[in-house]
Amino acid sequence: MSAETRTDGDESTAVGGLGGVSAVGAAAVVGLLAVSALAVTAELWKLLIIGWVAFVAMAGAALLGNRAARTRDAFGLVWGYGLAAGAMVTSAAVFLLPQAFGLGGQIGGFGVAAGLLAGYASHTASHRLAHIDGVNSSAVELTAHSLAAGLIIGVIYAALPDPGLLLGLAIVSHKGPAGYAAARRLRHEGQRISLLLLPAAGVALAAIPVAAIQPPLSANVSAAVFGFAAGIFLHLAMDFLPECELGGEVGQVAELGDMDGEAHHLLDRLRLHAVGSTALGALAVFGAWLVIA
Numbered sequence: 392m393s394a395e396t397r398t399d400g401d402e403s404t405a406v407g408g409l410g411g412v413s414a415v416g417a418a419a420v421v422g423l424l425a426v427s428a429l430a431v432t433a434e435l436w437k438l439l440i441i442g443w444v445a446f447v448a449m450a451g452a453a454l455l456g457n458r459a460a461r462t463r464d465a466f467g468l469v470w471g472y473g474l475a476a477g478a479m480v481t482s483a484a485v486f487l488l489p490q491a492f493g494l495g496g497q498i499g500g501f502g503v504a505a506g507l508l509a510g511y512a513s514h515t516a517s518h519r520l521a522h523i524d525g526v527n528s529s530a531v532e533l534t535a536h537s538l539a540a541g542l543i544i545g546v547i548y549a550a551l552p553d554p555g556l557l558l559g560l561a562i563v564s565h566k567g568p569a570g571y572a573a574a575r576r577l578r579h580e581g582q583r584i585s586l587l588l589l590p591a592a593g594v595a596l597a598a599i600p601v602a603a604i605q606p607p608l609s610a611n612v613s614a615a616v617f618g619f620a621a622g623i624f625l626h627l628a629m630d631f632l633p634e635c636e637l638g639g640e641v642g643q644v645a646e647l648g649d650m651d652g653e654a655h656h657l658l659d660r661l662r663l664h665a666v667g668s669t670a671l672g673a674l675a676v677f678g679a680w681l682v683i684a
Contacts, residue, residue: 416585423592426599433603438548441559442595445537448563449570449591456574457584465641469661471572472633473668474675478565479628481676486562487543487621495614502615506539506622514630530586533573536627537593543620544594545601546613561679563594565672572631633665 423446430439452471459467491499513535544559570591574584608616635641635658 413583413585413588416583416588419589419592419596422596426595429603430595430599433599435548435599435602437556437559438544438595438598438602440556441544441563442541442592442598444560445563445566445594446591448567449587452567452570453574453584453587453591456571457578459571460575460578465657465661466664468572468575468641469633469635469664470668471568471575472631473665474568474672475565475572476628476631476633477669477672477674478568478676479624479631479672480669481673482562482564483621483624483628485676485680486558487617487624491614491618491621493614494610494617498611499614499618502618503622503625504618505615506619506624507626508622509619510535510623510626514626530573530577530582530590532627532630533569533587533590534593536623537590538597539620539623541594541597541599542601543617545598546606546608546616548598549602549605555683557679557683559598561676561683564676564679566591566594568672569631632669633661635661635665 423442427439427442430436430442456471488499488503491502493499495502510532513532516531540562544562547558570587573587573590577584577586633641641661
């Protein structure tokens with residue numbers, strides 16, 4: 392079965408996302424504007440750029456994902472998930488884990504374990520929250536991840552003497568593909584894509600106040616923070632790894648029925664794209680690291 396475009400669905404929801412902007416999305420934008428004013432006052436120009444790049448990347452890609460949700464283009468979904476997963480795994484391994492272990496050794500390891508377990512717990516709890524109208528598990532997890540990423544970016548830019556701009560941009564490099572994939576999932580579940588405005592703004596909402604306050608953190612506390620953020624990153628990255636199986640989300644988007652020869656062939660092609668997309672996501676962060684180094 393091919394991944395051809397279908398045209399069913401209400402065209403009016405292609406941009407608005409099932410009913411316009413939610414209260415959560417509107418509050419996120421207001422919060423983003425407020426912390427942006429704080430960044431200008433405190434002259435946190437790098438964090439202001441990083442926060443807005445993360446917001447525009449996720450929000451813009453979410454619009455594309457919302458439109459693509461009206462098609463059977465499973466390849467686009469695989470690439471959205473794969474790019475995000477590859478970028479997150481590599482960002483955690485390169486920018487967070489070395490800091491966690493370098494600052495606190497085993498303390499950093501406990502932070503990583505806590506982040507992974509907290510990610511699992513939030514994933515489980517978010518499914519319970521999904522039964523509440525207007526709450527979506529994907530949006531909850533992405534919000535928790537964005538706030539954790541913002542926290543660590545705020546700590547980095549408050550603690551280090553002169554961190555480069557590309558360091559923060561590399562950490563948020565997954566925001567675009569993550570927004571694309573999450574929007575498709577939200578649209579498939581009948582939710583508003585404007586819910587993604589909160590995780591899109593989450594980096595700035597957490598990073599700018601933390602950097603402005605400049606909290607005096609000990610090496611062990613910093614190690615635990617870095618480790619916890621790395622654990623959250625790694626858990627979410629594992630959740631984003633494309634699962635090209637019959638009955639899974641990718642298979643549903645492609646509208647695969649029984650595992651006949653044609654379906655098996657399409658899944659094999661999707662798996663190759665899954666490997667390629669995760670590798671490209673990792674290479675994007677590697678390229679950013681080369682520039683930083």
